[in-house]
Amino acid sequence: MKLQPDKSDIQTLTAHGPGWIAINNERVQESVVLGSRGERFAWDCQRFDELGALHFERLAALDAELIIFGSGDRIRFPQPAWLKPLMAQRIGVETMDTAAACRTYNILASEGRHVVAALLIEARAPEPAAGS
Structure with missing residues (x-):
């Protein structure tokens, strides 16, 4: 799904799909933390069951x-x-699926709020080869 934010200096989530998101049109396929004040770093987890207290402590x-x-x-x-x-x-925490989190982050960041999105991008199994 393509998202169309208004022009802004904040990092925005411009698109998303199964196994990926786009930050300012840059496709990202790994879990990431993104903040309205320029924060951005890899979030070391590929599946929900890999998450733990240290992931949230860093937030x-x-x-x-x-x-x-x-x-x-x-x-x-x-x-x-x-x-x-x-x-x-x-610090408040709202949980939603990653697609909804992308949309919500854009709205709150555009309002000038200091919001951080911690986005779990789950690794996708490779597609089977044609004729397999």
């Missing part, structure tokens, strides 16, 4: 108003214990 260090957790192709909630560092700093 707490960003001191955002809100963390939008894109949990992959479907909604899956992080364990409450993983969110303790965020709760201790009174």
